[in-house]
Amino acid sequence: MLDDKAIAALTAWLRGLGVPVVSMDGARKLSGGAIQENWALDIHLESGHQRSETLPVVVRADAPSGVSESWGRPQEFALLQTAFKVGVTVPEPLWLGDVSVLGWQFFIMRRVQGVAAGYRVVKEVGLGGDKEALVHRIGAEMARLHQVLPPCDALHFLPLPRQTPVKDNVADWRAYLDQHHTPFPLLEWGIRWLEINEPKPLAIVLTHRDFRTGNYMVDASGLTAVLDWEFAAWSDPREDLGWFCARCWRFGQNGAGKEAGGLGSRDALLAGYRSVSGIEIPVQDLHFWEVYAHVRWAMIALMQGERHVSGREPSLELALTAHIVPELELEILHMTGVINAARA
């Protein structure tokens, strides 16, 4: 809650850091975020000659509850800094707070204008500029991020894969299912398919792992910011490409040429990727990672639903997230050839 008391505490803290804050106003809660709360705020800074300039920021703070898989604010701040330094289009991270200032963890980043809502980004003509060009740009952004390799001091908190990212997740998901009160044979099918179809791994890189339509902002000219870094990890670079293209993240745009985020073609995404990385990823390689994306999203949805089902955190949104699992299972059966086999 960014009330007057919190704003006074923020002002004193920033002045203590040497930031010439004159005043702050315009605090308002931004929508979205089951894991975080985001507050817009205008900071007025002294800029000499009795003039001030306004710095529009977002204060990103812990929400009352969070997913255990996701990173806390100090880690997310480090991830944003790392991405910013390699030229990924992210909101500039400005200051990392601590619990003593406001009573909860937070950081402050520059506020960027744009629309994130996936259903608008895919449908509205002109939003995001030319859609195929936007997809190309997103491929290039991913490639910039994937230039970050382990070891990386700033990201010391990110564990390295124990085996490969796929094998690790297969083991972790099975362990989760084994202790769950309900069996999920169709998810088991998807996990088994991933296990026996795992491609030769590429060298691991820093991946966003939630880079999809809905998690970046655009304006009329194109991309303005890549958001939501709390699932980032060392992984196979194709995980980000597959996640972006997975049918479950196309916001209903399932026509030909819209496979990448419901916006454009896979080819445009891979061409953008190649333009920065020089790495040629065959389009057929994405199939495995799109199946992987559906299995991973289904497992996350199951875990989120369980927060409600267990009674730990009653929430209609979490309850409905559990009901996404069946449609993901059906899609996994389509993608892995089961449904063709059933109808043969």
Next chain:
Amino acid sequence: MREQPQGQNLLTIARSTLLEKVVPLLPQDQRYNALMVANAMAIALRQWEAGDTWQQEELVRLQVLLGVDVLGDEVQNGQQDLQNALITANRALAHKIRQGDFDAPSQSVAELLEWLAVQRVRESAPKVLQTPR
């Protein structure tokens, strides 16, 4: 006797009232919550309408495929017993899948997997079944 209208009828009229008379009056940022309420009511209605019918069929299909009587002697008819039997049968299926018994699924296995998915989707997100691929 219980008073009419009962649960299914009440849920149906409550949901249509919510969508037609309440949602249009709500500010944009509150509509999401109301639409989630409507969606939850629709899922509950579909589950109520389906009853146990497909789950009983599921148990039979699993027993046929797995070749075992997972019900056991002690299990009688009843909602809780059906759920327990389904858990046992689905765990057995999951185990076989995990150990690779169905890596090259026969047509009957593939049909069962599709059937299971379709039953679940029909309750949770039936629009998906109408979406062309």
